[in-house]
Amino acid sequence: MERFFCIAADPAAESAAAHWCAKQGFALIPHNVRVEAQTDGVLIALDRLSPDRVARALQTVPQSATSAITLGLSLGQTAFDPAMIARFDALADLNDPPSLIRARLQAARRRRALDAEIAARAQSFLRFGTTFHQPDIQQNPSTALFFGPPSPEFLRASHRLQSFGVQITAALTAGNAMDLLHGQHFDAIAIGLGPEPQGALQFIAQVRRNRAAFDIPIVAIDVERSDLLQEALARGVNDALVTRDPATIARLMAAVERYRHTKSRRRALAQNRPAAVMDLASGAFSRDFARAHLDALLRQGMPVHVLIVQFSAENDPNGACVDYALPQIASIAHQLVRAEDLLFRAGRDAFGVVTSSGPAAVTEIEERMLGIVSVTAFDRPDGARAGQIFARTLSLSAADLDSLMIQVTEWLRPAIF
Known part of the structure; x- marks a missing residue:
């Protein structure tokens, strides 16, 4: 269940927001409650709140909610002020259907994850002695x-x-x-x-x-x-x-x-893929860079999830068939991850994906990866007798970098680079 920290003008507006959240399947955290756990968003009931009061209210958001999305909710007593729209990651009207709310929240989370990814990669690039070139701002008309x-x-x-x-x-x-x-x-x-x-x-x-x-x-x-x-x-x-x-x-x-x-x-x-941070054999990022990148995301307070996919084939004890098919496997992996996800070489026969878009994104990538691998005819060395290449997966939620890397290493044994 998603948890939203609530800001409202008065108890009546907070009660109406709580009722709306219950219909959407969200949990509401009242404004006067101290929050220590990670929240999924900040909900602001806009009725009877001026732009100045919204700005002041946002300054009171607890630290645990500062990386969460901001959702502006109209309870039906006021229209959205066009000047305030840019302040929010998403907007909702009282009578919007749940499917529309989910679509808006999903898009908002992807944008927030993308911004976090840009900041984390810039920090991680510096640790490897290289520079992340920031996005160009488009000047042409919309x-x-x-x-x-x-x-x-x-x-x-x-x-x-x-x-x-x-x-x-x-x-x-x-x-x-x-x-x-x-x-x-x-x-x-x-x-x-x-x-x-x-x-x-x-x-x-x-x-x-x-x-x-x-x-x-x-x-x-x-x-x-x-x-x-x-x-x-x-x-x-x-x-x-x-x-x-x-x-x-x-x-x-x-x-x-x-x-x-x-x-x-x-x-x-x-475009930012310098050789210093890449695994040149696969075109994915290196495992060392992935570790530094995970550390940067965790320092931002982002909810990080990791997916590891390991490939193997029947009657292929030395992994020769998987090695031969590596270019195909890498190509499939590159096509299945989004720009805001980081694909890295986790081992000789394994790739990993780091995302801060939530567990649903990991599940989607995992299902697509397993589905495509199961129906792909991979290239094989001449005379190979190995069976079809298949994949197994490990999905982890990262809270501590060292413990996560230990879990990944133990799960991949005896895979080596």
């Missing part, structure tokens, strides 16, 4: 693709975005929209599902299957049916907004800026 029937509300939203300097491109059909995605760069996609939503839903699924466009934020506009919203979220929509909300444009702009922020950091993580 761009958005609008896809859907040209309703008055949809057109009004696009025109308001243009007034903020966002370059808008419109598409009326899924085929036209995909052609535009292949030929141009976009920072966000806004979709109107309309009375016949199947074409839009298929387009969403196509975008999520397209590697080049996979991470672009998709925002559904004016979805009135809860079942349609559920399906859109399942297909890959990141958020849902309504054009009558005065804060909608500010929230769309925030989605664009967050995507640009995220993309620049992922690009920096992909």
